[in-house]
Amino acid sequence: MQTITQAGSFNLGDRTVQRMGYGAMQLAGPHVFGPPKDRHAAIAVLRDAVAAGVNHIDTSDFYGPHVVNQLIREALSPYPADLVLVTKVGAVRGDDASWNIAASPDALRRAVEDNLRNLGLETLEVVNFRCMLGGAGGVTEGSIAEPFAALARMREEGLIRHLGVSNVTAAQVAEARAIAPIACVQNQYNLAHREDDALIDMLAAEGIAYVPFFPLGGFSLLQSTALDTVARGLDATPMQVALAWLLHRSPNILLIPGTSSVSHLRENMAATSLTLPDAALAALDEIGK
Incomplete structure (x- = not known):
């Protein structure tokens, strides 16, 4: 079995994790909604990831909803001592699979409680506030002070150990950090979408993790002759090259x-x-120039 060898590690809050983690979103059904096509296969992927050395899994209770967190609990609980589960809040799913903002203090508390229950935890290691000011799509400026402060209060209560932010601008990162420490920023970033270059460098200097999503462009796959050429020359897949570049x-x-x-x-x-x-x-x- 392939195991993590050269990626190294970095701090996520006060925990040290392998830099190659696993995102659990695709374990849900089509459009991240409903149960997986093959529940046994989903369980196997989670167990294989941990067996290979992954100790950072990204999830959310709005994946499914509830489905993915319940799969994680079934597959991995009791959890390995070094495993860090990172979740996110700020949205709920409609019956039509829509993504809807849920950022009021009451909605955020319900989301935290849902994550705790479905993961089978008493405390969530890291909770990212997913900013939805731009809807389910891109990043939009605007204050995140109220929802982030609500999560900071739950951190003080002991329901959450560390906080992060997702789908945010540099100004929103600064706004959050003025309220409470952050352990990570989770934004779209890849070979072709490099708007966060300066933010990544600033966070690195501060010892804060940056977690890119959509390494190959997301639902509209990155089309790059240069990437394909490099991959062929290295006898690798474009995805492997994109991940290695990150x-x-x-x-x-x-x-x-x-x-x-x-x-x-x-x-x-x-x-x-x-x-x-x-x-x-x-x-x-x-590619990104």
Whole structure:
């Protein structure tokens, strides 16, 4: 079995995690809604990830909803001592699978309680506030002080150990940090979408983790001749090269590629052993310019 070899580790709050983690979103049904097509396969992916050395899993109770957290509990509880489960709040799912803002103090408390119950925990290790000011899509400026302060109060109560923010601007990161310490920022970032370059460098200097989602562009896959050419030259997949580039980009980047397939999981894990020559790095860096 492929295990984590060269990715190294970084701090997530006061825990040290392997930089190659796992994102559990794809374990739900189509459009991240409803149960998985194959429950046994979903359980196997989670167990295989932990067996390979993953100790950082990203999830949310609005995946399913509830389905993914319940799968995690079934597959992995009692949890390994070094496993860090990171969840997010700020949205709920409609009966039509829509993504709806749920950022009032009462809604956030219900979300935290749902995560605790479905994961079978007394305290959540890390909770990201997912900013939905721009709807289910992109990042939008605006104050996140009220919802983040509500989560900070739950942190003081002991329901949450560490806080993070997701889908946010640099100004919103600063606003959150003025209210309570943050352990991580989770935003879209990849070879072609590099708006957060300055933010990543600032967070690295502060020892704060940056967790990119959509490493290959999300639902609209990154189309890049340069990426395909580099991948062929290294006898690797484009996804492996994209993940390896992210690991090279900054030591505070933690990866959470998601999949519902054990074979795909093992392909992703192999990216930690992939060395990118200088010529390959130069070609890849040009994609985002």
